[in-house]
Amino acid sequence: MQTLPNSSETVTEVRVEDDRTGLSVETLKRAFADNLFYIQGKFPQIASKNDFYMALAYTVRDRLLRRWLNTAETYSRNASRTVAYLSAEFLMGPQLGNNLINLGIYDQVNQAMQELGLDLRELLEEEEEPGLGNGGLGRLAACYLDSLATLEIPSLGYGIRYEFGIFDQDIKDGWQVEITDKWLSAGNPWELPRPEWSVEVKLGGHTEKRADEHGNFKIYWVPNQVVKGIPYDTPILGYKTNTANTLRLWKAEAVESFDFYAFDSGDYLGAVHQKTVSENISKVLYPNDNSAQGKELRLAQQIFFVSCSLKDMMRIMEQQKVPLEQFPEKFVIQLNDTHPSVAIPELMRLLVDEYDMPWEKAWGITKQSFAYTNHTLLPEALERWPIGLFGKMLPRHLEIIYEINKRFLDEVRMKFPDDTDRLRRMSLIDESGERYVRMAFLACVGSYSINGVAALHTELLKKDVLHDFYEMYPEKFNNKTNGVTPRRFMVLSNPRLCRLLNSKIGDEWIKNLYELKKLEAFVEDPEFRRQWREMKLEIKQDVADYIKKTTDIDVNVNSMFDIQAKRFHEYKRQHLNVLHIITLYNRIKANPDIDITPRTFLFGGKAAPGYYIAKLIIKLINSVGDIVNRDPDVRDRLKVVFLKDFNVKFAQRIYPSADLSEQISTAGKEASGTGNMKFALNGAITIGTLDGANVEIREEVGAENFFLFGLTTEEVYALKKEGYQPWEYYQKDPELKLAIDRIASGFFSHGDPKLFKPLVDHLLGNDQYMLLADYRSYIDTQDRVSEAYRDIDRWVRMSILNVARMGKFSSDRSIRDYCEDFWKVQPVNIELKEYVQATA
Ligand code: T68
Structure with missing residues (x-):
């Protein structure tokens, strides 16, 4: 007291x-x-x-x-050792409900x-949710903050306070329309600005070699722009702990809100322009997931938040009187993909240029401080910056990267003498055509740990994308399978399920998800299965009401809710799902009395605004829905619903209602997936390929409780190598041919064969993501799914066992793995001090 x-x-x-x-x-x-x-x-x-x-x-x-x-x-x-989680995206979702749960006062x-x-x-x-992320990568960062606080690990999330987050999606005439996300317009009660901790960031200009006051030659960076970063802090409370960590997001402003010199000289507009240019840096989130943009403003965003964050860490060290040499003991900096990897040359620049540290010493500190998580195997998503653009914005950083590269290539030469091809392959500078900086390689060289996000993904990194780096530094590579927070994606989003779980196994599972195992003891209890089934039905009724309200479509709650909700991308193959819908529809048209398991197909997700084919897939879903939902022959046995504006709030509503979870990416393309985990934790059965974390989910829940289909990664590689001919699959399989012909003929586009032609051409042309090769296996497996759903008691058992065996996929487990394996950071207990009032 x-x-x-x-x-x-x-x-x-x-x-x-x-x-x-x-x-x-x-x-x-x-x-x-x-x-x-x-x-x-x-x-x-x-x-x-x-x-x-x-x-x-x-x-x-x-x-x-x-x-x-x-x-x-x-x-x-x-002066606790601290995890600094650097991420260009934090997809936090609404804060109120989560804070109520974590405070225990709901x-x-x-x-x-x-x-x-x-x-x-x-x-x-x-x-209004803060949608400061695109999808999986940004949401993972948010789940990790929740787990870090729950596990009482000292940590700071660092990112950008975008004025406009991911766009809101509307659907007009079946097409996606983007609306700017004005999430701040009604005010944000969760953040506190900290203007006293503002920092300045330099951009552009050139470097000069000059003598300092002692006559030593030094390199000076003369920038042509300086912007100010203002931190905005949001508390991140752990579940039923006293720990509240910080998410610190940087807003860009002009150094002087008004340039008086320019104003005096009459250049009023020029003065205001400078302010606009600075503020633009934190204006808007780039809305592309799994693709690199190569835009100047994007690089400005990256250096901006990274430089602000590093300087903030140095301020904290100074305040806590920790010498700069101890940077790697005080902080471990986790790079959430390569988006913050310019932190590596920036830390070098700060230490060498601004703190006059010798290169070797600075490099020793740097490479002990960083750890890099890779989130993708798609070549188009690997960031590379054209040398010209990079040097124009960051002239000093480019020099530093050249120096890092020179010393690195010496190391490669030493380990692999006379292997010039290897040097060319591994150089941080791609010189095969236009010259680029390869950010993933920079991250590998500058970090002491490199991890993938699921076991298969890490193996593929080692075998393929980062193979040379694996041979160079095998000790750096490790796997950290993703996880999700059960607080938001079970307790908050699915109170019915939680009540049922708590009544049987208590509520320990919320902090220790492996406790769900205890549910297995009840799977043979018919009364429990009845309760489970009833619970699912109530949840589906809620979603059905929501669908009715938002789309005016009636859905049957006894039909199977078959859901695919995630970003739209060809590799995620929402159009394979559509081919299945069309196949079922064709079967009904051929035989209207056919006995078919009724299904409600639900889709949700956004497409990058510039990704034409992804947007065309959205249009196709809506067009097929228009026909199928209205055709009297269907007799309401199939319904197709596109729910617009998939975001965190909406995800929480939809995951609990799924019977079937669609995780159907081409094997070897989805690094992990996390939606797959959220669905299974809420009792959905997965239909999926051997891709990403699906492999581990299947291992955990058991092959008999998972619907597997499709080519394996090796088979995909092999088929590509021998010369894949999608046309042959089309010719050989009458159901596939009819499904594609229906799209191509204009059947779903008011007789216009041109509308979906680009999509059909992709499939029959080179079919990069091998839908046609996987079609038959997918359809046959879906037929088994339909069969299984008819035995509802069997289905309920599978559903219970899925939940019971998903303990591994808590983000608490992931974070514990990071802590023990290479963060080497300990929990710190926080005592809640009593407040006392004195009265006479
Ligand atoms: C996702 N990546 C992976 N990227 O696709 C997914 N990319 O398999 C994985 O589960 C998840 O990361 C978490 O590890 C992304 O979400 C992006 O959003 C992104 C954003 C900008 C640039 C590139």
């Missing part, structure tokens, strides 16, 4: 439930009313739903702050709102 200074004997200590920290229903109601009045400046009769949401958000934030400040104070006092707040005549669920819906 704290006492006030100078407390005399006449003062007694009384603990009161403070309006900003108390957790009882009464206190929460009072605090809520207080915030509505003093922060929103509204009385209940005129308050909008957003006012109520804001008042509640501030009430919850107040309760986070004590934990947050206690945490920061403890880390600062102990029920109290629910009751408090009820007593005030408000509906908590409606207030949760009101939150």
Whole structure:
């Protein structure tokens, strides 16, 4: 307990439930009313739903702050070793519900709102989610922050505070339309700006060699632009711990909000222009997943947040009086893909140019500080920057990269003498045509650890994409299979499932997901299976109501909910799913009385705005839906629904309702996948290829509880090598031929054969992702799925066993693996200090 200074004997200590920290229903109601009045400046009769949401958000934030400040104070006092997670994307999703769960006050707040005549669920819906990421990579970063805090690991997430996150998706006439995401327009109650910790970042210009005051020659960077980074902090609370870590996102501003010199000289517009140019850096998230953009502004974003973050780490060290030499002991910097990899030359530049450290010493520090996670095997997603563009924006960094490369190639030469082809292959500079900096190679050279995100993916990195680097540094390579947080993707999103789980096995599983194993003991209990089935039906009814409300389509809750929800990309093969739908439809048309297992096909996901074929696949789904849903021969046995604007909020609603999870990428293309885990954790059965983490999910849940189809990675490689001819598959398989002919004929496009021609040409031309090769295996497996679903009791058993055996896929397990294997960071317990008021 704290006492006030100078407390005399006449003062007694009384603990009161403070309006900003108390957790009882009464206190929460009072605090809520207080915030509505003093922060929103509204009385209940005129308050909008957003006012109520804001008042509640501030009430919850107040309760986070004590934990947050206690945490920061403890880390600062102990100078704790810290994980700095650098990521261009953090796809956080709504904050309110998650904070209620992690604080353990969901029920109290629910009751408090009820007593005030408000509906908590409606207030949760009101939150604009921070969609500062594209998909898997950004969401993984968010799950990892949740687990880091839950495991009490000192950590900081560093990224960009984009003014506009991932675009909102509308569907017009079946086509995707993009709308800017104005997530900040109603205010963001979760962040605190920290202008006192702003830093400056240099861009452009040139370098000069000059003597310093002691006559030593040094390199000076003379930039032609300087921007200011302002940190905005969001607390990240762990589940039922006192640890609240920080997500620190940088906003770009002009150094001087007004250039007085330019204004005086009459160049008013020029002065304002400079401000616009600076602010543009954190304006918008690049909306491409799994493809590199090569745009100047993107590189500016990368150096901007990376430089701000490194300088922030140095400030923290100075404040905690840790010498700069101990950088690798104080921080481990995890690079979430290569997007932050320019941190490697930037740290070198800071140490050598700004702190006058000798090169060898600086390099020793640098390569002990970084660890690199690769998230993709797709060649088009591997970042490379044209030398010209890179040198124009970062002239000094390019010189540093040349020096790193020179010394690195000497090392290669030493280990592999007389192997010039190897030198050419491994150089950080691609000189095969236009010259490029290869960022993945830079990340490999500058890091002490390199990991893939699923076992198969890591093996393929070693065998293929990074093979030379594996031969050079085998000790650096390791696997860290992805995981997801059960707090958001089970507790918050699926309360019905949680109640049922808790009634049987208690709630330990929320912190230790392997506890789900205990469910296996109940799989033979018919009453439990009945409850499971009923639960699923209730969830599906909710989603059916939502579908009715948003699309006016009626769906049958007894039909199988067959869901594919993820970004649109050819390698993810949403169009293979469509070929199955068309095949079923064709069977009905050929024989309207055919006995078919009723299915509801649900799709959700965005396509990159410039990715024409992906957008055409969205159009195809909607076009097929238009025909299938209205055809009287179908008799409602098939429904096709595209749900627009798939985001975190929406994902939480949809995962719990799935019977079947579609994970059908071409083998060797999906690094891991994490949606596959979220579906299975909510009781869906997977139909999938041997790709990414599907392999490990199948291992865990058992082959008999997983529907496997398709070519293996080796078979894909082999078939490509021998000369794959999609046309032959088309000719040989009448069902496949009919499905493709229906698309090509204009059947789904009001008789216009041109509309889907590009898609048909891709498939019959080179079919890069081998849909035609996998079609027959997919259809036959889907027929087995339909058969299995008819025996609903068998299906329920599979569903229970899937949940019971998914313990491995908690992000807590992933984070523990990172900590033990190479982060070498220990949990730090946070004591919650009592607040005491003194009264006479
Ligand atoms: C995903 N990658 C992988 N990239 O595709 C997925 N790329 O298999 C994996 O599960 C997930 O990462 C997490 O490891 C992405 O999401 C991007 O979003 C992206 C963004 C910008 C540039 C390149």
